[in-house]
Amino acid sequence: MALIVQKYGGSSVRDTERIKKVAEHIVATRRAGHDVVVVVSAMGDTTDELLGLAGEVTGAPTPRELDMLLTSGERVSNALVAMAIQALGAPACSFSGSQAGVFTTAAHGRARIVDMDTTRVRQQLDRGAIVLIAGFQGVNRESGDITTLGRGGSDTTAIALAAALKADTCEIYTDVDGVYTADPRIVPNARLLEHISYETMQELAACGAKVLALRSVEYARRHGVPVHVRSSYNTRPGTMVSAAREVPTAERPSITGVAHDQSGAKITVTGLPDGPGPAAQVFRVVTGAESELDMAVRDTSHGADGRTELSFLVPADSRLPVVAALREHQEEIGFADISQDERIGKVSLVGTGMRSQPGVIAAFCETLAAAGVNIEIISTSEIRISAVCRAAQLGDAVRALHGAFGLGAPEGVAVAART
């Protein structure tokens, strides 16, 4: 008998018909002899609908009240799944994040789990019940206020529970069959990965793959929780995420997949005084505006007049505060102007052993050039190569790289033939 944590995403419980299907699957797992703990997201578009209501009331909802509002969604879905399980004759009990002992930091909207008190969950498991826990939410022990973990927080709840309960596995049920070599909506012959390491999965998630939230993968890696990504619509085997690493050989890198991301905006600061000081000042202002910073590049070709250009990516939704913060410091830093561009995309090739194989970077650039995709910024690391291009060309870029590196082939990777 194993202890299994199952997480179902919003699309898996989007209506009461789907909720009944999910309940059948949960009860089947219980009747196979396993202890089952379930984390359910809010139904379908509930969270967006609640955000819409908040937007009708005020342009600037306070984070504390927004968390109070949004956490209602998971209460509804978890209670309904519990009822559906009970209707099938199995004992079930649903808990809010607070009742389940999910203690977090006080950072509303992006709280981090700091402690799990699984006493009540254990009690219910010992009584033979299937335990349901509202995902995405917790409580701050000091203030008693309700918090949320941010987008993808239900994945984190499930993995944190699996870690705290020392569960045998954490199954993440979603509307796709698992982790693919690329988004199958863009690359029709994308291949399902049977296994992927935490490290590579983290990199894919950081580069825009949506199947698992980045923070939940970090959590799983830190606590060694085996994660099984599966479809809630069929019984296909899905993808196992674990510590076992992909091993590149001396001859060929191990390339896992192509990720893409269209959620960023490019900001370019022009007429910036040369030297390390002003660039550092810019970055300090950007991160001071609580924005993440990605893929910065300095164009030194304009260095003749002692002035350079600095471009970088920020999340599109922090574009306006970042520009405002920079404008405030314009005189002090001494730059000429700022331009911003939201019509950009980022494509990333993720794997291991890539920088040690310089042929990979060359093939990456040649492939995009042959597809007519102009690279605006490029960055490389041992485990990925990323390029910024026009948003309109992002699909072409993903397809070209996926094909050129042989990721859709049934076996292995064809890139060695190109280097």
Added chain:
Amino acid sequence: MALIVQKYGGSSVRDTERIKKVAEHIVATRRAGHDVVVVVSAMGDTTDELLGLAGEVTGAPTPRELDMLLTSGERVSNALVAMAIQALGAPACSFSGSQAGVFTTAAHGRARIVDMDTTRVRQQLDRGAIVLIAGFQGVNRESGDITTLGRGGSDTTAIALAAALKADTCEIYTDVDGVYTADPRIVPNARLLEHISYETMQELAACGAKVLALRSVEYARRHGVPVHVRSSYNTRPGTMVSAAREVPTAERPSITGVAHDQSGAKITVTGLPDGPGPAAQVFRVVTGAESELDMAVRDTSHGADGRTELSFLVPADSRLPVVAALREHQEEIGFADISQDERIGKVSLVGTGMRSQPGVIAAFCETLAAAGVNIEIISTSEIRISAVCRAAQLGDAVRALHGAFGLGAPEGVAVAART
């Protein structure tokens, strides 16, 4: 500076436009120098929609999970009102029933408040914040489970808070102007009552008046909380509910209003052995099926063959369990058959000093007879006369009594002229 508890019903916050209006009214009260605690019901038909979802999942939702589901509605409305208040520049903080220290019995769906711990509410008031509390819900201290107080529970939350905080007044905002002499939708010239005593208000509520929930009036009476029923759509003065009693004189009873109720069903047990034993057996079975019992009558005209007929009212939604329970005991009790009738209504004349004026009962019966309304059961007490009639005639009955007893007149009561 006073401490005022305000309660807003579901129709008062049915959409975000109404929520903004309610927020303006709350902030105006705060800016007039008062401390304000607010209880908000779920938006519009939220509770019925959630019940609908539960009904799609299972025919028999467990009370614990139903409470988990239903309590999400008040979280949403309270958080939205809090945001709307903050958008007007006033500090606000919303609490769930559990956070606000509303401790109840374990009876899911019909829990009673057993303790109020207002520590957190007081802290926020001391900080100058407007405090919002989700109505209708609480938590059982022993199990930590979320409970609901049943229909009208938000009124009870508001009155219990007013009692615990020793508030100066509890304002109940609703979609009508206050308490009327009859339902204005049925009696166009129904008169708004400036004042009503707890006792008379309890009787009106028990007889079907919906403006205040019966249990909340009991609570207000027990704790001496002055209740002010007002419209959330205008600034008219509304109705004060307090301990000051209506005083009948020797010549005329003080008649307050006409209530009606269509939520009951009539059950008739025929061929029942005569004598007190079998009737008591029937009532024991009915109350054992957790049903309320109202207006029982035994028809002794069939007593010649040693058999009688016993009729009584039960709430329509407990009709089926009551009939099933009786059928189980049919042989033991020895009755012949059961018939049931949902097409009945109950009309009640409520006031004080009525039984001591026998002319009132006569006038009541004559008025209904003149309106062509056949009385199927009648019961009287010092403060009311109730009659069961056909549901289709209920409106005629209410209008006839309201007119005959002069309740629509601008001043006083005309009944003395009839006796």
